[in-house]
Amino acid sequence: MTYEDKTELIIEAGRTEKQYWKDLWRYRELFYFLAWRDIVVRYKQTAIGIAWALIRPFLTMVVFTVVFGKLAKLPSEGVPYPILVFAAMLPWQFFANALSECSNSLIGNANLISKVYFPRLIVPGSAVIVSFVDFLVSGIILLALMAWYNFVPDWRIITLPLFILIAFGAAMGAGLWLAALNVKYRDFRYIVPFIVQFGLYISPVGFSSSIVPEQWRMIYSLNPMVGVIDGFRWAILGGKVELDWPKFILSLALVALLFASGVWYFRKTERTFADVI
Amino acid sequence: MSDTVILVENLGKKYVIGHQQRLPYNTMRESMVRGAKSFGRNLLKPFGQKVPNPAYEEFWALKDVSFEIKQGDRVGIIGRNGAGKSTVLKILSRITEPTTGRISIKGRVASLLEVGTGFHPELTGRENIYLNGAILGMSRTEIKKKFDEIVAFAEVEKFLDTPVKRYSSGMYVRLAFAVAAHLEPEILLVDEVLAVGDVGFQKKCIGKMEDVGRDGRTVLFVSHSMNTMTSLCNRGILLESGTLCSDTSAEEASRIYLNKAFSVARGTPLSQRRDRSGSGKVRAYSFRILNEEGREEVSLESGKDYYFEIGYHNHTGIIIKDVVVSLDIYDERDIIVFLLRTNFTNSNLELKADRGQIVCRIKNLPLTNGLYRFSIFISDADREILDYIEDAASVSIEAGDFFGTGSPGLPSHCKILAKAEWSTS
Ligand SMILES: Nc1ncnc2c1ncn2[C@@H]1O[C@H](COP(=O)(O)OP(=O)(O)OP(=O)(O)O)[C@@H](O)[C@H]1O
Ligand SMILES: [Mg+2]
Numbered sequence: 001m002t003y004e005d006k007t008e009l010i011i012e013a014g015r016t017e018k019q020y021w022k023d024l025w026r027y028r029e030l031f032y033f034l035a036w037r038d039i040v041v042r043y044k045q046t047a048i049g050i051a052w053a054l055i056r057p058f059l060t061m062v063v064f065t066v067v068f069g070k071l072a073k074l075p076s077e078g079v080p081y082p083i084l085v086f087a088a089m090l091p092w093q094f095f096a097n098a099l100s101e102c103s104n105s106l107i108g109n110a111n112l113i114s115k116v117y118f119p120r121l122i123v124p125g126s127a128v129i130v131s132f133v134d135f136l137v138s139g140i141i142l143l144a145l146m147a148w149y150n151f152v153p154d155w156r157i158i159t160l161p162l163f164i165l166i167a168f169g170a171a172m173g174a175g176l177w178l179a180a181l182n183v184k185y186r187d188f189r190y191i192v193p194f195i196v197q198f199g200l201y202i203s204p205v206g207f208s209s210s211i212v213p214e215q216w217r218m219i220y221s222l223n224p225m226v227g228v229i230d231g232f233r234w235a236i237l238g239g240k241v242e243l244d245w246p247k248f249i250l251s252l253a254l255v256a257l258l259f260a261s262g263v264w265y266f267r268k269t270e271r272t273f274a275d276v277i
Numbered sequence: 278m279s280d281t282v283i284l285v286e287n288l289g290k291k292y293v294i295g296h297q298q299r300l301p302y303n304t305m306r307e308s309m310v311r312g313a314k315s316f317g318r319n320l321l322k323p324f325g326q327k328v329p330n331p332a333y334e335e336f337w338a339l340k341d342v343s344f345e346i347k348q349g350d351r352v353g354i355i356g357r358n359g360a361g362k363s364t365v366l367k368i369l370s371r372i373t374e375p376t377t378g379r380i381s382i383k384g385r386v387a388s389l390l391e392v393g394t395g396f397h398p399e400l401t402g403r404e405n406i407y408l409n410g411a412i413l414g415m416s417r418t419e420i421k422k423k424f425d426e427i428v429a430f431a432e433v434e435k436f437l438d439t440p441v442k443r444y445s446s447g448m449y450v451r452l453a454f455a456v457a458a459h460l461e462p463e464i465l466l467v468d469e470v471l472a473v474g475d476v477g478f479q480k481k482c483i484g485k486m487e488d489v490g491r492d493g494r495t496v497l498f499v500s501h502s503m504n505t506m507t508s509l510c511n512r513g514i515l516l517e518s519g520t521l522c523s524d525t526s527a528e529e530a531s532r533i534y535l536n537k538a539f540s541v542a543r544g545t546p547l548s549q550r551r552d553r554s555g556s557g558k559v560r561a562y563s564f565r566i567l568n569e570e571g572r573e574e575v576s577l578e579s580g581k582d583y584y585f586e587i588g589y590h591n592h593t594g595i596i597i598k599d600v601v602v603s604l605d606i607y608d609e610r611d612i613i614v615f616l617l618r619t620n621f622t623n624s625n626l627e628l629k630a631d632r633g634q635i636v637c638r639i640k641n642l643p644l645t646n647g648l649y650r651f652s653i654f655i656s657d658a659d660r661e662i663l664d665y666i667e668d669a670a671s672v673s674i675e676a677g678d679f680f681g682t683g684s685p686g687l688p689s690h691c692k693i694l695a696k697a698e699w700s701t702s
Contacts, residue, residue, distance in 0.1 A: 010380070011368065013374055030411050033411040044400075045399060115372070116370075274367065
């Protein structure tokens with residue numbers, strides 16, 4: 001580890017270093033290098049590498065379309081059902097992958113953490129970046145579906161980055177909590193797959209939020225991914241899809257809270273990672 | 278003072294160690310049980326003292342350590358296993374936080390606690406140089422600039438595009454050290470990384486570190502080898518179970534260390550020694566030297582036959598097969614004179630499920646008179662080190678009659694005795 005400035009560095013117990021955020025900036029390339037490492041290694045170790053990021057969401061989309069669209073005949077908001085599903089599949093897969101990668105990231109890099117100094121936030125951060133690359137890759141499927149069904153999105157598509165950012169915040173916030181807890185209590189290894197599976201059932205991935213009865217909507221929006229998914233649909237599908245703004249704002253506030261508390265808890269426990277990992 | 282680069286005041290580091298399980302981390306169930314228990318205790322005795330939890334023990338790895346390091350100092354940090362050397366470096370490099378005390382550091386610090394941290398076996402040498410450089414805090418442009426120099430230093434030109442999992446361990450170490458050596462810090466912290474690698478490369482690394490020292494930069498160097506330490510450093514800091522024992526010249530510190538090593542080997546019974554490493558599944562608890570009649574001896578004679586007997590406890594409760602046991606014998610200058618190791622003679626052992634004795638017989642003891650120290654090493658094939666105690670015992674050997682001629686050899690020149698036949702033609 002290196003740091004350039006000539007000023008004196010003070011190390012003391014419980015000192016929240018003013019240095020920290022400066023260091024985070026100084027080590028910014030490490031975000032890139034760790035993410036790059038994970039991606040390169042994945043493509044070296046798997047035979048079809050990149051295709052995994054396509055096959056999984058594609059097959060899930062097919063199953064959901066058949067089950068919810070064809071068999072259960074749920075309403076499709078006037079767009080082709082596969083596109084309805086895939087517009088939700090994208091943020092959901094991103095969230096689910098980012099969450100699992102993030103929560104395992106510290107344990108997976110235990111050796112780095114006990115032997116070198118760098119701001120620890122980089123490790124879960126770059127795990128989310130890896131999932132983001134997968135997200136971009138599986139975005140290709142959405143483009144293909146749009147071409148296939150001759151579906152042209154309207155102006156709202158330009159707001160998509162905003163919703164991606166919210167998904168980022170939700171994944172990172174929850175991921176930071178789980179990553180930090182995982183270092184201390186290894187039980188969380190078993191909780192994460194459960195959260196991911198359970199979350200899929202209670203999030204509007206295979207169907208539209210509009211089928212949820214009105215009296216349940218408020219409670220339903222307490223799931224931060226509901227806001228993210230509805231936002232994605234609003235931006236991508238355009239036209240008739242309406243966003244329930246008050247509930248969306250609620251989701252947004254929850255994501256902000258999750259993110260802020262995640263960073264807070266991570267920073268608080270970070271200093272003991274090297275001792276217990 | 279202006280030329281002080283590191284000032285350490287009353288440094289302390291506390292670890293909490295669990296006894297019931299060997300893993301340092303908790304499970305939630307356990308925390309909940311613990312929480313409930315202490316809640317119950319507090320209900321019963323609301324005004325009583327907090328009862329310490331027997332399963333968790335506080336342990337001070339460093340206590341009240343203070344020192345000052347000036348620009349250009351080359352400081353060797355020495356001490357027994359578990360003395361806290363690595364902990365000092367970890368705190369200085371901000372990997373872990375101190376529990377008490379204050380440190381101020383002026384200048385760019387680079388630390389090398391382990392060779393090849395962050396190397397990924399699937400990546401090529403070239404890729405790993407970039408990755409490792411970034412982990413150590415170099416920017417991409419900086420690495421690019423030094424790339425050729427790093428490759429030349431590591432002598433791996435031909436293998437740059439081979440995954441490092443195909444490297445020999447020597448190449449691996451060379452590459453890893455090369456990256457770290459090109460950080461150009463003002464303060465370099467190095468922990469025993471040279472213990473690996475061949476002699477030629479060790480020399481090169483030491484040369485590189487001497488360069489760093491010559492440029493007026495500061496080096497803190499943890500070592501077990503007194504020879505390397507004294508040749509490289511001008512100051513020595515000796516730590517003893519977490520406290521600063523002496524802070525003097527390198528030679529003096531090394532002398533004190535060796536003296537203490539002999540007295541430790543003499544003084545503390547093996548079963549009470551805590552300065553050991555390894556997983557602890559097996560622990561050596563006694564060491565005796567028996568003569569041919571089976572009687573214990575404290576002082577040996579060259580040329581006689583002896584039994585070295587190690588009493589062990591096997592805590593796993595199952596029989597362990599294919600166990601490697603090694604007795605490493607050191608002379609007064611801290612040089613290993615020889616190793617008695619089961620795998621040299623294909624005689625790896627099987628340990629009983631509870632306890633027993635390991636016996637090693639040596640015939641015609643080929644050592645001249647002097648003081649020797651024994652280290653005991655027990656491992657489960659090459660899977661895991663079970664127990665390792667340095668300076669487990671100290672033995673004095675008296676001149677006996679190895680050659681059958683009454684000659685004791687020449688102890689001041691050479692410690693090992695060997696019989697040879699001479700003739701002319
Ligand atoms: N994370 C940790 N949790 C609990 N105890 C620890 C931890 N790290 C180190 N210790 C303990 O602190 C003591 C000092 O350890 P340290 O690694 O600094 O020793 P050292 O002098 O470097 O020894 P060695 O020569 O074997 O490398 C040891 O008794 C060790 O068991
Ligand atoms: Mg050490």
